[in-house]
Amino acid sequence: MARTVNTRTWRSSLWTGTISFGLVSVPVRMVGATESKELRFHFLDKRDLAPIGYDKVRRDTGEHVDNEDVIRGFEVEKDRYVPLKDEDVDRLDIELTKTIDICDFVDLDEIDPIYFRKAYYLLPQEGGEKPYRLLVRALEETGKVGIAKVVIRNKQHLAALRPYEGVLVLETMYYADEVREPEKVDGKVQLRKPEVEMAKSLVENLSEPFDPAKYDDTYRKELLELLRSKAAGEPLPSPQPEEEAEVVDLMAALRESVERTQKKGRSRSRAKKAS
Numbered sequence: 001m002a003r004t005v006n007t008r009t010w011r012s013s014l015w016t017g018t019i020s021f022g023l024v025s026v027p028v029r030m031v032g033a034t035e036s037k038e039l040r041f042h043f044l045d046k047r048d049l050a051p052i053g054y055d056k057v058r059r060d061t062g063e064h065v066d067n068e069d070v071i072r073g074f075e076v077e078k079d080r081y082v083p084l085k086d087e088d089v090d091r092l093d094i095e096l097t098k099t100i101d102i103c104d105f106v107d108l109d110e111i112d113p114i115y116f117r118k119a120y121y122l123l124p125q126e127g128g129e130k131p132y133r134l135l136v137r138a139l140e141e142t143g144k145v146g147i148a149k150v151v152i153r154n155k156q157h158l159a160a161l162r163p164y165e166g167v168l169v170l171e172t173m174y175y176a177d178e179v180r181e182p183e184k185v186d187g188k189v190q191l192r193k194p195e196v197e198m199a200k201s202l203v204e205n206l207s208e209p210f211d212p213a214k215y216d217d218t219y220r221k222e223l224l225e226l227l228r229s230k231a232a233g234e235p236l237p238s239p240q241p242e243e244e245a246e247v248v249d250l251m252a253a254l255r256e257s258v259e260r261t262q263k264k265g266r267s268r269s270r271a272k273k274a275s
Contacts, residue, residue: 013029013030013031014030014031014032014120014152015029015030015120015152016028016029016030016098016125017098017099017100017150018098018099018100019099019100019102019122019135019146019148019161019168020099020100020101020102021102021135021146024131024135025131026124026128026131026132026135027124027125027127027128028100028122028123028124028125028128028132028168029122029123029125030120030121030122030123030152030170031120031121031123032120032121033119033120033121033169034118034119037217037220038220039220039223039224039227056070071083071084071085072084072085099150100122100148100149100150100159100161100170101148101149101150102146102147102148102161103147103148103149104146104147105142105144105145105146105147106144106145106147107143107144107145108143108144108145108160108162111145111160111173114174114179115158115173115174115179116160116171116172116173116174117157117171117172117173117174118171118172119169119170119171119172120169120170120171120172121167121168121169121170122161122167122168122169122170123167123168132168135168136163136166136167136168139161139162139163139168140163145160145161145162146160146161146162147159147160147161148160148161148170150170150172152172157172157173158172158173158174158175159171159172159173160173194251195250195251195254198251198254198255198258199254201258202254202257202258202261205258205261205262205264206261
């Protein structure tokens with residue numbers, strides 16, 4: 001079902017430009033699609049809990065530097081820097097900085113999730129509603145995603161453009177040379193067929209349709225509750241000792257896990273029938 005987007009409720013746009021594929025241009029604006037719920041802590045002076053600020057200082061002398069005297073620079077070799085100013089960036093191809101240029105259309109399942117970085121919603125600008133809806137429909141009905149390049153905040157990103165509940169999502173990606181090769185895993189271990197079949201049975205028994213609302217950050221909730229209790233002067237729970245990992249027989253552990261998940265599966269089935 002298509003998501004109804006109330007554009008008045010969104011924060012200010014992070015970026016505005018056009019999606020370009022073939023001879024078609026779709027004017028869009030970009031807003032954040034996700035937000036971190038991570039708890040943010042402050043540095044404090046332990047003597048009186050006064051907040052400690054961040055000060056920019058020279059590394060060689062420790063001398064304070066005002067914000068208006070700080071510029072960006074790139075280290076071309078050790079201790080040799082080249083400054084970069086806004087007017088230098090403006091010399092780049094301006095069309096490139098305002099266009100999501102689709103290079104190819106591919107199947108989503110061809111992209112390994114390791115390449116994905118951060119998601120943004122793309123919303124149509126005034127007058128661009130029809131080509132926007134046309135692109136959404138075309139992607140939905142073909143099952144394709146657009147692989148594009150886009151410049152955001154002076155950095156060119158590889159990105160995947162895909163439909164999500166009736167709107168377009170631009171997912172920035174890592175380039176191939178940014179994904180590290182994994183370390184080799186010892187391939188000398190012999191897997192017996194019964195072990196593999198039992199492991200597959202356990203995976204099947206624990207399989208469910210994906211429901212993101214089912215999962216929440218229990219660590220963040222418990223930490224927030226602990227902080228509130230500490231602020232109220234309430235007694236805190238004693239630290240839990242870490243349990244040592246028990247060495248178990250692999251096949252026995254798999255068999256017991258499969259039996260337990262089968263029982264849970266039968267219980268869920270009976271509960272669904274009863275309801």
